[in-house]
Amino acid sequence: MNIQASVLALLLAPAALSAQPGEPVSEIVSWSIDATTVSATLTLPAAPGPHPAVVLVAGSGPTDRDWNSRLLPGKNGSASLLAQGLARAGFAVLRYDKRFLGPYAAGNMVALGGKLSFQTHQDEVASAADFLRRRADIAPGRLFALTNSEGALHALNAQLGGQAKFAGLVLTAPPGRTGKVLMRWQIEKQVKPLPEGAAIMAAYDKLIAKFQAGLPFAADPVVPAPINNLVASLYAGLPFSRELLLASAPALFASADRPRLVLIGKKDIQVDVRLDGKLFEDIQGEEVTVAYPENANHVLKYEPRPAAELLPAFVQQNYNAADRELDPETLKAIITWLKPLAFAKEQKGTGELK
Numbered sequence: 001m002n003i004q005a006s007v008l009a010l011l012l013a014p015a016a017l018s019a020q021p022g023e024p025v026s027e028i029v030s031w032s033i034d035a036t037t038v039s040a041t042l043t044l045p046a047a048p049g050p051h052p053a054v055v056l057v058a059g060s061g062p063t064d065r066d067w068n069s070r071l072l073p074g075k076n077g078s079a080s081l082l083a084q085g086l087a088r089a090g091f092a093v094l095r096y097d098k099r100f101l102g103p104y105a106a107g108n109m110v111a112l113g114g115k116l117s118f119q120t121h122q123d124e125v126a127s128a129a130d131f132l133r134r135r136a137d138i139a140p141g142r143l144f145a146l147t148n149s150e151g152a153l154h155a156l157n158a159q160l161g162g163q164a165k166f167a168g169l170v171l172t173a174p175p176g177r178t179g180k181v182l183m184r185w186q187i188e189k190q191v192k193p194l195p196e197g198a199a200i201m202a203a204y205d206k207l208i209a210k211f212q213a214g215l216p217f218a219a220d221p222v223v224p225a226p227i228n229n230l231v232a233s234l235y236a237g238l239p240f241s242r243e244l245l246l247a248s249a250p251a252l253f254a255s256a257d258r259p260r261l262v263l264i265g266k267k268d269i270q271v272d273v274r275l276d277g278k279l280f281e282d283i284q285g286e287e288v289t290v291a292y293p294e295n296a297n298h299v300l301k302y303e304p305r306p307a308a309e310l311l312p313a314f315v316q317q318n319y320n321a322a323d324r325e326l327d328p329e330t331l332k333a334i335i336t337w338l339k340p341l342a343f344a345k346e347q348k349g350t351g352e353l354k
Helices: 005-010 078-088 105-112 118-133 151-160 179-191 197-212 225-236 240-246 249-255 277-281 312-317 328-342
Strands: 025-033 036-044 051-057 092-096 138-148 168-172 260-263 288-291
Touching: 025 118, 036 078, 036 105, 036 118, 051 078, 051 118, 051 151, 051 328, 078 092, 078 138, 078 328, 092 118, 118 138, 118 151, 118 240, 138 151, 138 328, 151 168, 151 249, 168 328, 179 197, 179 225, 179 240, 179 312, 197 225, 197 240, 225 240, 249 277, 260 328, 277 288
Parallel strands: 051 092, 051 138, 138 168, 168 260, 260 288
Antiparallel strands: 025 036, 036 092
């Protein structure tokens, strides 16, 4: 793998963000998965279709269709901003609520209670792709996934399972390391400066070992309450939590057989351009591109402050502030990479790209 110079040069091309005439239009849509219902927003270009389309796949936790998290203040979600930017460039964009969120959450959880797993999320990705392919205004062979953080795992699983059949995948801020390693790294960065930091991490490691061994949870008095609560939440999220701790996005990524773009912002403090990015760089192939936008944070917002000044609690409180905009370099890189694939000619009668 190398960071293709031609792709990086194209980031400067003025035509990369060429807009369609008129403003995009959005509609609320829904579809069923067994006894559950998925609610979503479909944003369409103003020009007539059929359009190439992008499925947006959210990151971890209670993150909704707009990529807002109920754990963080604000509603300036990156996915809604991405949808507008991509639609202006000619793409239909579908963004959906995970089934434990949104208007159908209460009824869905009756069916899903105690059963949340990687398969749950994989089914959502696959069903979103299937929903788009059934629409006359969507070009079925020009469908792409654009993921954030943990969402990469679910889109890759759907692709490798043969359900999604994406023509390409854009993975933003994907975890290169396993969930267990990444979570420990994130916690250690925050507690290391404390006098008792080493003791906290040792106690935390014991809590995780007990979880993986199937032993019951008991809060450790050495560990701060938020970290005890985090470990306790792993028990509440079974079987999904066990899968997340062990999952490897690069292993899945290496097996995918379509063009793949990885973007990790240099202002991202939840994954790391060196520790995570290199694991994707090491995967060889002409269809693999990795790039590191200078000022993008974890949720693709523009972050002007130096990386050394970015503290986890302060930064995450500002992810959804009303004045936060998408990082323009990241949006341009996504559209520049997608356009040659999305507007290539299809093989006659197959819906597949040449």
